[in-house]
Structure formats: structure tokens, C-alpha cells
Amino acid sequence: MDKLWMYLQIPFVQRALIVSVLIAFCSALLGVTLVLKRYSYIGDGLSHVAFGAMSVAAVIGLTNEMWLILPVTVLCAVLLLRAGQNTKIKGDALIAMVSVGALAFGYLLMNVFSVSSNLSGDVCTTLFGSTSILTLSEGEVRLCVILSILVFVSFLFFYNKMFCVTFDEEFSRAVGMKVDLYHLLIAIMIAVIIVLAMNLVGSLLISALVIFPALSSMRLFKSFRSVTLFAAAFSVFCAVAGILISLLFGTPVGSTIVTVDTFGFLVCFLIDKISGGIRK
Amino acid sequence: MMNRKKKTVFVSSVLTLLILFINTACEKRQGEMGAGHSASSQTGVESLLQSGLDSVEQEDFVTAPGYTSQTSALPSEDVIISFTTNEEGVEIDLTQLSSGAVYAVVYDMTIRPETYCGKSVKMHGAFATASDEEKGVRYFACIVQDATACCSQGIEFVPRNSSKYPEGFPDVGGECTVTGTFDVYTEGETSYITLRDATLSLD
Amino acid sequence: MALLTIKDLVLGYESRSILAPLDFQVQNGDYLCIVGENGSGKSTLMRTLLHLQAPVSGEVIMGDGLRANEIGYLPQQTAVQRDFPASVAEVVLSGCQGRMGLRPFYGTKEKELAEKAMKQMHIMDLGRRCYRELSGGQQQRVLLARALCATRKLLLLDEPVSGLDPKVTAEMYDLIEELHKQELTVIMISHDIQAAIRYATHILHIGKEVLFATKEEYCESEIGKAFLGRGEQ
Numbered sequence: 001m002d003k004l005w006m007y008l009q010i011p012f013v014q015r016a017l018i019v020s021v022l023i024a025f026c027s028a029l030l031g032v033t034l035v036l037k038r039y040s041y042i043g044d045g046l047s048h049v050a051f052g053a054m055s056v057a058a059v060i061g062l063t064n065e066m067w068l069i070l071p072v073t074v075l076c077a078v079l080l081l082r083a084g085q086n087t088k089i090k091g092d093a094l095i096a097m098v099s100v101g102a103l104a105f106g107y108l109l110m111n112v113f114s115v116s117s118n119l120s121g122d123v124c125t126t127l128f129g130s131t132s133i134l135t136l137s138e139g140e141v142r143l144c145v146i147l148s149i150l151v152f153v154s155f156l157f158f159y160n161k162m163f164c165v166t167f168d169e170e171f172s173r174a175v176g177m178k179v180d181l182y183h184l185l186i187a188i189m190i191a192v193i194i195v196l197a198m199n200l201v202g203s204l205l206i207s208a209l210v211i212f213p214a215l216s217s218m219r220l221f222k223s224f225r226s227v228t229l230f231a232a233a234f235s236v237f238c239a240v241a242g243i244l245i246s247l248l249f250g251t252p253v254g255s256t257i258v259t260v261d262t263f264g265f266l267v268c269f270l271i272d273k274i275s276g277g278i279r280k
Numbered sequence: 281m282m283n284r285k286k287k288t289v290f291v292s293s294v295l296t297l298l299i300l301f302i303n304t305a306c307e308k309r310q311g312e313m314g315a316g317h318s319a320s321s322q323t324g325v326e327s328l329l330q331s332g333l334d335s336v337e338q339e340d341f342v343t344a345p346g347y348t349s350q351t352s353a354l355p356s357e358d359v360i361i362s363f364t365t366n367e368e369g370v371e372i373d374l375t376q377l378s379s380g381a382v383y384a385v386v387y388d389m390t391i392r393p394e395t396y397c398g399k400s401v402k403m404h405g406a407f408a409t410a411s412d413e414e415k416g417v418r419y420f421a422c423i424v425q426d427a428t429a430c431c432s433q434g435i436e437f438v439p440r441n442s443s444k445y446p447e448g449f450p451d452v453g454g455e456c457t458v459t460g461t462f463d464v465y466t467e468g469e470t471s472y473i474t475l476r477d478a479t480l481s482l483d
Numbered sequence: 484m485a486l487l488t489i490k491d492l493v494l495g496y497e498s499r500s501i502l503a504p505l506d507f508q509v510q511n512g513d514y515l516c517i518v519g520e521n522g523s524g525k526s527t528l529m530r531t532l533l534h535l536q537a538p539v540s541g542e543v544i545m546g547d548g549l550r551a552n553e554i555g556y557l558p559q560q561t562a563v564q565r566d567f568p569a570s571v572a573e574v575v576l577s578g579c580q581g582r583m584g585l586r587p588f589y590g591t592k593e594k595e596l597a598e599k600a601m602k603q604m605h606i607m608d609l610g611r612r613c614y615r616e617l618s619g620g621q622q623q624r625v626l627l628a629r630a631l632c633a634t635r636k637l638l639l640l641d642e643p644v645s646g647l648d649p650k651v652t653a654e655m656y657d658l659i660e661e662l663h664k665q666e667l668t669v670i671m672i673s674h675d676i677q678a679a680i681r682y683a684t685h686i687l688h689i690g691k692e693v694l695f696a697t698k699e700e701y702c703e704s705e706i707g708k709a710f711l712g713r714g715e716q
Contacts, residue, residue, distance in 0.1 A: 006376065012384055036567065074295075124430035131426050134384035135391075157587045164577040167567055168558065174533040175581030175633045176552035188295055222613035223570035250378035252427040 022148035028235035052102030129202030492541035516679035552581035555634030578632030620651035
């Protein structure tokens with residue numbers, strides 16, 4: 001379509017596509033591990049923490065908010081992933097507490113200290129990511145590229161170790177692997193991706209980026225490697241499709257991406273059911 | 281046990297510092313408030329609209345006195361939209377874009393106005409107006425909303441013909457298409473963006 | 484020197500002991516079965532042997548050139564694992580992680596090791612199958628193959644036949660016996676005292692009283708007789 005071609009020429013659309021491909025790719029990779037460890041909702045929890053940190057940074061008046069958002073989110077990721085190891089219930093409840101508390105606190109701060117002229121707009125954009133992805137500067141794109149490459153390279157390098165730790169933590173410890181180090185690594189990667197992904201789909205919808213590709217992929221594929229690869233491809237496809245659709249039809253970017261993800265999952269679910277679930 | 285904790289804290293701090301260092305080295309945009317990207321520079325109309333002034337009277341409108349036009353000669357380093365002149369001679373035709381894209385461009389205009397100075401802009405949106413009783417000045421603006429309709433952004437415009445309002449103008453909230461030349465002016469300490477020599481067509 | 488020497492080992496949590504001090508040795512080529520009541524501390528002992536848990540006091544000394552990353556472990560399965568999307572080959576290969584250090588990718592040596600382990604467990608034909616589609620018995624064999632990859636000398640098994648039907652249980656015991664015959668030292672936690680008597684060389688009974696003895700001595704002892712008697716009823 002001509003319109004599509006026109007959009008693809010626009011620099012801010014190109015930037016949005018580059019960034020969303022990278023973010024979708026990385027979150028899908030980590031999503032498989034998270035879903036298997038039953039930490040699906042951690043994306044949500046961490047994004048709310050990031051929102052809270054962002055409010056604090058705005059109130060303090062930091063020019064570059066990343067100085068506060070990234071460390072706080074990384075710290076929370078480490079705490080949440082560690083605490084959940086002993087009892088699953090603890091992990092669940094802790095994520096919920098931190099998530100809701102941070103969101104409320106952040107919104108309260110922004111209200112009380114009125115740092116922005118359009119409070120509900122700000123909050124709405126952060127929660128739903130309406131246009132943040134379309135208004136990225138070159139610097140932000142560069143940061144995203146560098147961080148995504150770092151996450152991807154780490155993931156590749158530690159892939160086999162993370163598989164072993166995710167599949168069986170006890171066994172990994174017994175054979176002398178530094179399980180805590182890998183947990184820390186996963187926590188840091190998650191935190192970085194979450195903070196980046198807030199730009200794409202906003203806080204409330206981040207879980208979708210993490211969960212849907214992994215679940216869709218696990219319906220169809222039998223080995224961990226193929227599950228991971230397909231999850232990444234699925235996520236990238238849905239993100240690109242979502243952005244293009246939202247540009248063409250004037251729909252909100254974040255929700256469109258998540259809706260495409262949902263349809264994709266349904267398609268995979270149906271294929272699985274129809275083919276009887278057995279496929280080489 | 282203590283050793284492991286110390287190591288954990290050390291490793292996470294090092295990695296975080298590294299990431300932040302990279303971030304600062306790359307970050308070019310300064311002075312942004314809120315990841316929600318709220319407009320840090322206001323349009324004159326918005327400030328008036330927010331203070332609740334909205335009187336519809338027939339009156340001569342006067343251009344805001346005491347302004348200095350700033351056609352900045354800053355190089356457009358970080359351009360998010362390409363300027364290609366269409367058949368009408370308009371360089372930035374926002375009527376071809378969907379609401380999300382339009383909002384993105386308008387938002388960028390409020391953040392980096394120097395990139396757009398002197399360019400001709402055509403945009404479609406909701407008509408708004410307000411008058412400043414003290415200065416005896418009437419402002420006009422074209423308001424666009426983003427796709428979720430929770431944020432709106434407006435650009436003031438200065439009509440070419442000094443006609444009497446409300447003749448020849450749409451109702452407040454009505455759809456209109458505005459074509460004008462982008463410019464930045466200062467009133468007191470605040471900069472405002474506007475479209476000069478604007479032609480207005482009603483839809 | 485003995486493969487494993489347990490000296491005055493007191494198991495427990497946070498300086499609260501759950502058992503009398505343990506004192507025994509495991510020699511190369513032994514087949515030790517740890518039996519006892521439910522909750523008596525068998526799994527705790529195994530975890531302490533693997534250094535997954537610190538004892539209240541006492542030592543676990545590894546001799547004969549045995550290193551921590553040379554012990555094969557077959558823990559009880561978790562719900563997460565039963566549903567895990569991974570191929571059998573991937574699971575077995577992951578057993579080689581102990582000897583990988585920081586190396587990111589498996590080499591030919593590791594792949595050959597995994598193949599050998601799969602052959603020993605008679606699961607070569609299952610290589611590409613998805614782990615979660617296998618039966619309980621097949622899954623246990625895969626996990627045993629994984630444990631084999633991690634070890635050259637010592638295998639620790641935590642209730643390897645729990646939840647398996649009798650035929651599969653017998654097959655599993657046969658497999659373990661084969662491994663034992665191939666010079667692997669086996670330490671196994673089992674609820675099945677009859678099987679323990681049949682296959683083991685030594686028995687460690689944990690409960691109100693602790694007894695470490697050879698199979699024959701155990702059968703003659705008071706504790707052994709009482710436990711066996713109960714089992715037969």
C-alpha cells in the first residue's frame with residue numbers, strides 16, 4: 001500500500017520500528033524463562049516500580065531519569081526473584097505488593113507535587129505507552145540498541161547455563177553451578193528490558209510482551225531452542241504488525257501490539273488443537 | 281553467605297553504573313520531564329485554556345504585541361520527519377497521517393521547535409480559541425489528540441486575514457484545516473510556537 | 484581412601500539437630516540404600532552430602548579424587564519440570580554443565596558423553612521427543628541419563644522410583660544395578676525396603692535410631708528385623 005510505504009519513509013517511524021523489534025525480541029527471549037519459572041507477572045510488577053521511580057525522579061527534578069529508574073528497577077528485580085525462591089506464595093504476594101504499592105505511590109507523588117502540566121496525560125502515556133515509541137530521539141534509540149545488544153549477547157553466552165538452571169535449580173546447584181549469579185543476571189536483564197519496554201507498550205501491557213510469545217511458542221514446539229526462536233520471531237512480527245496497523249488506522253500503539261499478540265496466541269492455540277498437539 | 285551477598289551487590293552496582301554511563305554518553309535530549317513526555321514548552325493558547333478563559337465575542341483580533349520572531353538558524357540535527365514539498369507547496373502535511381503519527385509530530389514540534397522554523401505546515405484538528413482580556417488579544421489554535429484520546433496538543437495559529445471573529449471561523453471544537461508557516465516567539469520569559477500567515481478552511 | 488567419609492555429621496536447620504550424629508564411610512563400588520520413616524531426614528542428608536545445605540556440625544569429606552562437580556544427582560521431580568518444553572537431548576546434555584565452567588557452548592566431548600548416557604539408559608530413540616510428553620518412567624530415565632553425564636564415580640538418587648508402576652519400577656532398578664556393575668558407586672534413598680535388601684551392599688537406616696550396616700548385618704539387626712517385618716505386613 002502507498003500509505004504504508006509513505007509511513008516507512010518517515011524517520012520517527014523507522015526509529016519506532018527499530019526499537020520495537022529489539023525490545024520485542026529481547027523480551028520474548030527472557031519471557032520463555034520467566035513463564036517457565038512461573039514469574040509471568042514480574043514484568044508488570046517491575047514496570048510499576050519503574051513508574052514509581054520515574055515519579056520520584058520527576059519530583060526531584062532529575063534531568064536524566066534513568067539514573068534513578070534503572071538502579072531501582074534492577075534492585076527490585078533482584079529482590080523479587082530471590083525472595084520467590086523459597087516459597088512460590090511468597091514470590092506471588094511480594095510481586096503484587098511491590099507492584100501496587102509503587103504504582104499508587106508514584107501517582108500520589110505526581111499529583112501532590114504537580115510536576116507536569118498534563119498529569120492524566122502523562123500517567124496515561126506511561127501506563128499505556130500511547131506515543132512514547134513514536135517520539136524517540138536519536139540518543140534514546142542508540143541507548144536502546146546498545147542495551148538490547150548487550151542483553152542478547154548475554155543471553156546467547158549464558159543460554160545453556162540458564163536452561164540448566166531453569167529446568168532444575170537443585171541439580172544445577174548440586175553440580176556446582178553458580179546459580180545465584182545466573183539469577184542475578186536474569187534479574188538485571190529483565191529489569192533493563194522492562195524499562196525499555198515501557199516506552200513501547202506502557203507499564204500495564206508489558207506482561208503481554210513477556211508472556212504471549214512464550215505461551216504461543218510452547219503450544220507448538222518441542223525443544224527449548226525452537227521454543228525460544230519461535231517466541232522471538234512471533235514477538236517481533238506482532239510488534240511490527242502492531243505498529244504499522246496503529247499508524248494506518250490511528251489506534252493506540254501499545255494496545256494494538258498486545259491485541260495482535262493475543263490473536264497470534266489464539267492462532268497458535270488453534271493450530272495446536274487441530275494438529276493434535278503432536279508435531280516433530 | 282556474607283561474601284556472596286557482597287559480591288552480588290558489587291556486581292549489580294558495577295553493571296548498573298556501566299549501563300548508566302552508556303546512557304548518559306548517548307543521551308542528547310536534555311531537560312525532559314516525565315517519561316510520559318509532557319510538553320515542556322507551552323503554547324500560549326494552552327495556558328489560557330487552562331486558566332479557563334473562553335469568551336466568544338465579536339471583536340477585532342490583534343496579534344500578540346511585543347513578540348520577536350525567531351527564525352532560528354539551528355541545524356536540524358535530529359529530525360523525526362522528512363520535509364518534502366507537496367503539490368500545494370506544503371512541507372509538512374500532517375493531514376496525510378493518522379492521529380498517532382500527527383500527535384507525535386506535534387509533540388516533537390513543542391519540544392524541538394527550532395527544527396521546524398520556517399517550514400510550511402498543514403494540519404487538521406479541532407478549533408479552539410481564547411482571549412486574553414488584559415492584553416486585548418485573541419488566540420486561535422488547532423488541537424490534536426493522540427490515539428488514546430487522553431492527551432492533546434495544540435498549535436496556535438495567526439490567521440493571514442485579520443477578519444472579525446467569529447465570522448469565517450468554525451465553532452469551538454469544530455473540525456478545521458490550518459496551513460501556515462511554523463515560527464517561535466517569546467512573550468516575556470516563555471517561548472511559544474505558532475503558525476503564521478495561516479489560512480483556515482472549515483470542514 | 485574412602486570415596487565419602489561422613490564424620491560426626493549432625494543434620495538440622497539453624498543449629499537445631501534432627502538426628503543423632505552420623506558416622507560412616509562409603510567406599511568405591513558400594514551400593515548404599517538410605518531407608519527410614521517418612522520425614523526422618525533422608526532427603527536432608529542427601530542435600531547435605533551434596534553441599535546444598537550446611538550441617539549443624541560435622542564434616543563430609545570427599546576422598547579418592549572426587550570433586551563436587553563430579554557427583555551425579557537425581558532429585559525428585561517438580562511440577563514445573565514435568566511440563567517443561569525441552570527435547571530429551573537438551574535435558575541430558577544439560578547434565579554436562581558441571582564440567583563446562585564458563586564455556587558457553589557444548590563441545591563434541593559433551594555430546595558424546597550425552598550419547599553414551601542415553602545409550603546406557605536405552606533412550607536413544609527418544610532423543611528428539613519432547614520431555615513433557617514422556618511417561619513417568621521415561622522421564623526418570625532421562626533424568627538418570629542427565630545425572631550420568633555429571634559423574635564419573637558417584638550417583639545420588641532421591642527416590643528414583645516414586646510414582647512409577649511396578650513393571651517400570653523393576654526396569655529402573657535393573658538399570659541402576661547395571662550402572663552399579665559398571666563401577667559406579669550408588670547412594671539411593673528408597674521407601675522400598677525389599678528392593679533395598681535385594682540390590683544394596685549397605686543399608687543406612689535413619690529414624691529414632693540410626694544404623695549403618697552391610698545388608699546382611701542389617702537383616703540380622705533388631706531395627707532391620709522390625710522394619711522388614713512391618714514392610715511385609
